[in-house]
Amino acid sequence: MIPIKSSEITPESVYHDRRKFMKGVGLAALGGLAVAACAPAVAQPTAAPAAATTGGTIAPAAPAASGAMTDELGDPVNTFEEITNFNNFYEFTTDKEKVAGMATDFPTRPWTVEIGGLVNNPAIFSIEDILSRFDQEERIYRLRCVEGWSMVIPWLGFQLSTLLELVEPKSNAKYVRFETLLDPEVMPGQRSNWFDWPYVEGLRIDEAMNPLALIATGLYGKDLLPQNGAPLRLVTPWKYGFKSIKSIVKIDLVEEQPTSLWMAAAPREYGFYANVNPEVQHPRWSQRTERRIGETKRRETLPFNGYGDEVAYLYEGMNLAAYY
Numbered sequence: 001m002i003p004i005k006s007s008e009i010t011p012e013s014v015y016h017d018r019r020k021f022m023k024g025v026g027l028a029a030l031g032g033l034a035v036a037a038c039a040p041a042v043a044q045p046t047a048a049p050a051a052a053t054t055g056g057t058i059a060p061a062a063p064a065a066s067g068a069m070t071d072e073l074g075d076p077v078n079t080f081e082e083i084t085n086f087n088n089f090y091e092f093t094t095d096k097e098k099v100a101g102m103a104t105d106f107p108t109r110p111w112t113v114e115i116g117g118l119v120n121n122p123a124i125f126s127i128e129d130i131l132s133r134f135d136q137e138e139r140i141y142r143l144r145c146v147e148g149w150s151m152v153i154p155w156l157g158f159q160l161s162t163l164l165e166l167v168e169p170k171s172n173a174k175y176v177r178f179e180t181l182l183d184p185e186v187m188p189g190q191r192s193n194w195f196d197w198p199y200v201e202g203l204r205i206d207e208a209m210n211p212l213a214l215i216a217t218g219l220y221g222k223d224l225l226p227q228n229g230a231p232l233r234l235v236t237p238w239k240y241g242f243k244s245i246k247s248i249v250k251i252d253l254v255e256e257q258p259t260s261l262w263m264a265a266a267p268r269e270y271g272f273y274a275n276v277n278p279e280v281q282h283p284r285w286s287q288r289t290e291r292r293i294g295e296t297k298r299r300e301t302l303p304f305n306g307y308g309d310e311v312a313y314l315y316e317g318m319n320l321a322a323y324y
Ligand SMILES: Nc1nc2c(c(=O)[nH]1)N[C@H]1C(S)=C(S)[C@@H](COP(=O)(O)O)O[C@H]1N2
Pocket: 083, 086, 087, 088, 089, 090, 091, 143, 144, 145, 146, 180, 199, 227, 228, 229, 240, 241, 242, 243, 244, 245, 246, 247
């Protein structure tokens, strides 16, 4: 992970520009699919907020002057070009601008995901099963990488909670453990011993059940491309981007807290919770600001990446500084 240069940091408050956070906004229903397939310039403001939020008022989407797609704070979505050509996917390369080219031929069909561990109904789903069983909806989320950059991405996907409810976690299941495909033949980065492959990530079960936690299968109304974690990846927008594990083949309900690839690789630098927190600095750089891809000025990083109203309750009583 590349540290940001301190020269790039412009400590300038963006809070006063921002619209008040509105629950549910930016969570467009399936109806948004056709809209999302269009270029942002012709898309309409987000319609029909999803019913399932943590409660509270569902406000209408903030109309953007240009009619462009925006998140609930009014920030425009990044372009398809940006989202699909600037990637972290170490199974291919650590060069963000080369992932797309190297992943072009990554085979995402056939694909199965196995869901097991401490569940009553273990299952193996093909990607076709997943796409036909779970209604896909559009969700516009900010993605904040621990390295200090961010994007706004119009994902297509479904709530992780619906998948977990289907397999029925047992009462002793405390965590969800996710695993990426292990295949050094097609993922050349896995031939390097720098990391303990496969990529693993985890969530506490209540985090996984939170309505914001999404399994993404597409973006901009299209199937995910390999560089973004095709055919299915996790998205937890209140956490640093490394939690949103790509190209998942296995999901296990477990009793013990899983050790992620990053925790194993650099335990002093990457923790299990990894909630976006401007107050807690990475050992090698500050997390106070971030650079939105496509912009030059840095903006202030928001606690929980701006999703505190939805998720802060999960961490009540915890010393967040200790859970980087
Ligand atoms: N399997 C796997 N998942 C991964 C990564 C990775 O290297 N391998 N990188 C993570 C990091 S650090 C980030 S910031 C996001 C980037 O997602 P994007 O390329 O779709 O923007 O993916 C995350 N998921």
